[in-house]
Amino acid sequence: MQLSAVIVDDEPLALGLLRSKLIKTGLINIVAECKNGREAIEATLNLSPDIMFLDIQMPGLDGLSVVKRLQDDAVPLIVFTTAFEQYAIDAFDVYAVDYILKPIDQERIDRSIERAIFRLSERIFRSNKSNIVGAIGAMRKHLGRADTESSTVWGVNHSQKKIVIKEKNEIILLEQSDIVWLDAAGDYVCIHSNDETYIKRSTLKELLSQLEPEWFKRVHRSTIVNLHYVVNVIPHTKGEFFLELNSDQKIKVSRNYRDVVKAFLADGI
Structure with missing residues (x-):
């Protein structure tokens, strides 16, 4: 082999x-x-x-x-x-x-x-x-930098809420508009922003409930994307496709979530 x-x-x-x-x-x-x-x-x-x-x-x-x-x-x-x-x-x-x-x-x-x-x-x-x-x-x-932990969100409505990440002696208030995409890894979620990737102990479902529903869509069982950052749609095999983000990142969309994304993209997919 x-x-x-x-x-x-x-x-x-x-x-x-x-x-x-x-x-x-x-x-x-x-x-x-x-x-x-x-x-x-x-x-x-x-x-x-x-x-x-x-x-x-x-x-x-x-x-x-x-x-x-x-x-x-x-x-x-x-x-x-x-x-x-x-x-x-x-x-x-x-x-x-x-x-x-x-x-x-x-x-x-x-x-x-x-x-x-x-x-x-x-x-x-x-x-x-x-x-x-x-x-x-x-x-x-x-290294003396505690791993990020799950916390709460603050704000009046979804678009105003910030994702709160506790890291050692500081609390990071992450604007939702700065979040590009998220993916699950066991008991953690990796939150990818414009400048940094944060690790938060949470489930993807929990975080999705805290995010602005008009912006963030689940496109895979382990992935959420902020549709504002999608710049291109690339067809893939077996009814799947890739979303190309403005950070040059490519995110695969599974067939199960194709219709969810279709309703929010004007490309006629």
Whole structure:
């Protein structure tokens, strides 16, 4: 069994070393090499790889942000490559997130591939985004930045309500107009704004009830989109399509929610 893989690292030498060690196994078909987070997201959406070897520390969108920006069912098997300190490794171990420590070791690569092949061959793989988000929260606590928690909303009507996110000693009042899209990851919701992604302990259903119903629509069982940010509609297979947002993000709309979006778009879908 050979796995299709996307490899991501902003350092050319590190990318080359990872490539050579993966090729050496004879079990990996590298379909894309990416030097930043945006390229990684685009490659994942276009190529649907089995596995991604993803550097955590990159300028701009780092590895953790890449995972948060992908819809749950678009996240392949993730193996982080990292030089993080032990606290991060402890978090990954607790949440069963696979990783390879830098400098990259062939034995660790072989073990990660063996695990991936087993999970895929036994058909026991489901997106581990919720595990990764949990690990992110644990890492933030170690760094002294408490993970975001569920709170209340304030205001008179939906459009005036702000989403309240508690983070360490500050409370972030997030304007609904700044929220681009949201997606569920287990017991958490990733809230993607114009400038930042926040993690909130909540269900998608709970958050949807707090959002302006004319703006926010559920387009997938795990995804809500602010229709104000939709700039293009791209037909996809089997009655599905993608919504392209002004942030260059592409969100897949499932067939079950096609009619919901159709009523709010003037494109004649």
